[in-house]
Amino acid sequence: MKIALIGEGKNDKEVIPVFIKKIFQPYNIDPSIIARKVPRGDLFSSHKIRAYLEKDILAKHSRIDKAIICVDSECSDENEITDKAKLIEKELADINPQPIYIVLIHALEGWLLADTEAIESYLATKINIKPSDALVCKPKEMLSSIFRKAGKDFDYMRDNPRIAQLCNPDRIIMNNKSILALIKIAESD
Numbered sequence: 719m720k721i722a723l724i725g726e727g728k729n730d731k732e733v734i735p736v737f738i739k740k741i742f743q744p745y746n747i748d749p750s751i752i753a754r755k756v757p758r759g760d761l762f763s764s765h766k767i768r769a770y771l772e773k774d775i776l777a778k779h780s781r782i783d784k785a786i787i788c789v790d791s792e793c794s795d796e797n798e799i800t801d802k803a804k805l806i807e808k809e810l811a812d813i814n815p816q817p818i819y820i821v822l823i824h825a826l827e828g829w830l831l832a833d834t835e836a837i838e839s840y841l842a843t844k845i846n847i848k849p850s851d852a853l854v855c856k857p858k859e860m861l862s863s864i865f866r867k868a869g870k871d872f873d874y875m876r877d878n879p880r881i882a883q884l885c886n887p888d889r890i891i892m893n894n895k896s897i898l899a900l901i902k903i904a905e906s907d
Contacts, residue, residue: 722775722785722815723753724767729878731755733826734788736882737897741904752779761789762802764809771813784903785817790825793855796896820899826878827857829885832894836884837861840877841868852893 721738725731731753742749752775760766767787776782791799803819810817822828830837832852838845845864854860858874865872890897 719747719749719783720779720781721749721751722771722779722782723751723788724756724761724770724786725753725788726756726758726761726790727826728755729874730788730826732875733878733882736879737829737885737887737900738786740885741887741897741901745904747904749783752782758789758792761787762806764806767806767817768810768813771810771817776813782815785813785815786900786903787817787819788822789819790822793824796821796823818899818903820903821896823853823894823896824855825857827861827874828852828854828894829890829897830878830881831857831860832890832892832897833881833885835889836881836886837864839884840881841865841870843868849893852890 719742723731723734723738725734735751735753738749738751754770754775756766756770760770771785789799789803800821803821807817807819831847834845834847837847845868847864851860861874862872887897887901
């Protein structure tokens with residue numbers, strides 16, 4: 719299976735594939751992921767997403783099975799961002815495969831914060847994270863604060879992929895439901 723992934727940051731390009739592979743693993747699928755980083759504003763332009771998909775990814779790679787566009791809600795109401803994403807999906811309905819938007823509640827680090835066990839394992843220390851911490855407006859800042867309290871420096875480019883390797887999607891679901899959209903994509907096969 720080949721998956722096209724479009725996200726808004728270099729870290730998304732590195733970390734979201736870790737989650738995709740973990741979510742598809744129970745289905746005995748090890749997807750090949752073609753990831754692209756695009757400016758945030760482009761994620762809300764059907765014209766630009768169409769160009770990224772048709773003129774870049776689909777033109778260079780045969781047989782893409784799924785197209786996933788990940789966007790952070792960035793302190794905005796995730797329902798508003800989801801509504802925008804659904805409109806763009808409709809405008810792109812003629813593309814095969816149909817692009818599917820996933821709206822992460824605030825940012826990728828929210829998924830990481832949702833799995834306390836993974837963070838504790840990575841930091842090798844017990845930490846105090848409330849379930850609501852996975853939904854804070856600035857999860858990267860929250861994660862940085864947790865690292866400081868543990869006496870460590872937080873480098874999201876280094877640490878996020880490593881924490882993601884330790885995460886369990888089933889634990890994440892309990893505190894951050896936005897990962898369910900990615901799970902539904904895996905279940906749709």
